[in-house]
Amino acid sequence: MNTPSVLIVGAGATGLPVGYHLGLAGADVTFLVRPGRKSVLGSAQRLYCYDDAELKTFDTYRVVDDVTELAGTGFQFVVITLDGHTSRTPEGVELLRGLGKLVRACDAHVVICGFGLGVREHHRETLGVDDDRLTHGFLGMLSHQASADLPVHPPTDPARVALANVCYGHPTNRIGFRIETGNATAAQRFAELYERSGVSECAQVSREVDDVFCTAASPVYAAAELAGWPDFTTLVRDEELWDLACRAQAEIMTLPRYGRTGAHMAKAMGPVETARTHQAIERDMLPLDYQAFNRFHHGGKVRAQDVATMYDCLAEGRSCGHPMPALQTLLSRLEAPAAI
Missing domain, CATH: 3.40.50.720 (NAD(P)-binding Rossmann-like Domain)
Known part of the structure; x- marks a missing residue:
């Protein structure tokens, strides 16, 4: 061989x-x-x-x-x-x-x-x-x-x-x-x-699930950055910010390009299940500090990738007649309003 x-x-x-x-x-x-x-x-x-x-x-x-x-x-x-x-x-x-x-x-x-x-x-x-x-x-x-x-x-x-x-x-x-x-x-x-x-x-x-995953996770890391990268239990207690991030996540998942797969994922990954998922990863990855890793990775190393992804999704949603209000609000908090 x-x-x-x-x-x-x-x-x-x-x-x-x-x-x-x-x-x-x-x-x-x-x-x-x-x-x-x-x-x-x-x-x-x-x-x-x-x-x-x-x-x-x-x-x-x-x-x-x-x-x-x-x-x-x-x-x-x-x-x-x-x-x-x-x-x-x-x-x-x-x-x-x-x-x-x-x-x-x-x-x-x-x-x-x-x-x-x-x-x-x-x-x-x-x-x-x-x-x-x-x-x-x-x-x-x-x-x-x-x-x-x-x-x-x-x-x-x-x-x-x-x-x-x-x-x-x-x-x-x-x-x-x-x-x-x-x-x-x-x-x-x-x-x-x-x-x-x-x-x-x-x-x-599957390619269909992977396509959604390639874009939909960014709002959660944006919310973590806005909150100062606390552990996920603390982040989720900020109900307004967490709800905003999860609504932005759902807006991305339900872009027309993702069809039924995205719609099913958006329904399954609401605020409660998204919180459980990240809290489980946080426990599972110990002794590696999950949120410290996210701060280094998503808050620094690939931040430009994550932000560009959210702007691209916002533009595509608007072009398809989807106003994406939660994603727009999240980005306006993360970046200068003039950038939108």
Whole structure:
């Protein structure tokens, strides 16, 4: 059996844990990184695992910083870890166009990890590939740079965290990655490869549900930011703000593009169930501090992606005759009113 080969674009908080687990699964992993980052990946990477408070060493990979170095190389999968905002910047578009030449010259299936309205369409058009060669996936674990300096809860070992490049933790169901099944064959192949690691699982979700999830979660993080990132029990006690966030979430879910799937999800994920979901994640992810992670990730690292997603949903809703009042109010509080 041939050794599967995977190219991962980006070696940060998403790329490293995905690469580590694919490496455990026996894949040949290559990272494509920004110019100047190659030397950082020249030495072994250390990943702190909240699951067992141990440091994992990852050194079985290749690193390049120019896509032209990969000309003539075949990959089974190309995993693009750019967030939705970064993928639309001039630098992101240039990178995707270069990757498109590589992908079109081989049989690689592309897994994109960015979030946002139209993120799949953007990648498909910029890469120049057919829709059936493109799948959305995202981490099921939580992962962050060790430099994030999150609060330490027992039994986390701060000395080991200080030695790490990236820290990650699985939920109790061990789901480390999720992939949508628009191309069921490719999704199954990726899941089977990933799960050969023996320590992390890959869940498969329908494309319809994944499409809604790609946009609908942002209002909850916006509300958390407005409240100062308290724990979810405290956040939910602010009934007016929580209701506003959940109504904005429902407005996104019920955009016409999401059809019956979105309508069913909006009905199921009201204020009570949304609160239960996030409170359960908060408990499940300990000792990783869920809201401290969200403050670092959604309040900083991918904030531009989340805000752009909400503005895009607001514009689409209005164009379809949906005024989106809750989303508009939430954005007006989060951003300067003149920005709407």
